[in-house]
Amino acid sequence: MITKLNTLPVLALAFLLAACTPTDNGSEATSQSQSGERHNDSTVVEETMTVYKTPWCGCCTLWAEQAIDAGFDVEMHDVESLHPKKEELGVPTAMGSCHTAKITGYFIEGHVPFDDIRQLLDERPDARGLTVPGMPIGSPGMEQGDYRQAYNVYLVRHDGETEVYNHYPEIQP
Numbered sequence: 001m002i003t004k005l006n007t008l009p010v011l012a013l014a015f016l017l018a019a020c021t022p023t024d025n026g027s028e029a030t031s032q033s034q035s036g037e038r039h040n041d042s043t044v045v046e047e048t049m050t051v052y053k054t055p056w057c058g059c060c061t062l063w064a065e066q067a068i069d070a071g072f073d074v075e076m077h078d079v080e081s082l083h084p085k086k087e088e089l090g091v092p093t094a095m096g097s098c099h100t101a102k103i104t105g106y107f108i109e110g111h112v113p114f115d116d117i118r119q120l121l122d123e124r125p126d127a128r129g130l131t132v133p134g135m136p137i138g139s140p141g142m143e144q145g146d147y148r149q150a151y152n153v154y155l156v157r158h159d160g161e162t163e164v165y166n167h168y169p170e171i172q173p
């Protein structure tokens with residue numbers, strides 16, 4: 001039982017990394033026009049957001065670049081393995097994604113939309129952080145045309161309990 005639980009996150013992570021690489025190559029040409037969008041509502045966020053990612057993760061970089069465009073002060077760190085950081089910050093293994101960020105005591109796991117991070121910093125709930133598990137198509141940094149699959153942003157409480165913080169419905173272009 002224990003060995004099964006231990007191998008599962010590793011397999012999930014390998015899948016995530018494999019899934020990220022093709023989108024990286026394909027989206028390089030389009031990332032320019034996307035980051036050229038104007039964000040009129042973006043007031044500067046004072047707190048620095050530290051982003052931990054593996055060197056070969058393209059969608060992680062796209063997300064971090066969009067965070068900068070959205071007014072966040074971003075510091076990027078390449079790491080060989082994200083597991084120690086996820087463990088330190090209390091990201092539930094079943095709810096992980098391709099990159100892990102930290103801002104004022106909260107973790108931000110995966111492709112979390114930036115308005116949700118702003119809301120978190122405004123509300124300051126008693127929690128560990130926010131996560132978008134996996135890598136949903138159409139989340140920030142995971143754009144594939146105009147399609148968006150439905151996904152949830154989860155708030156992870158200190159006891160490990162999770163609740164839906166925001167829901168993004170499917171968009172069919």
Ligand SMILES: [Cu+2]
Pocket residue numbers: 020059060098099111135
């Ligand atoms: Cu990703």
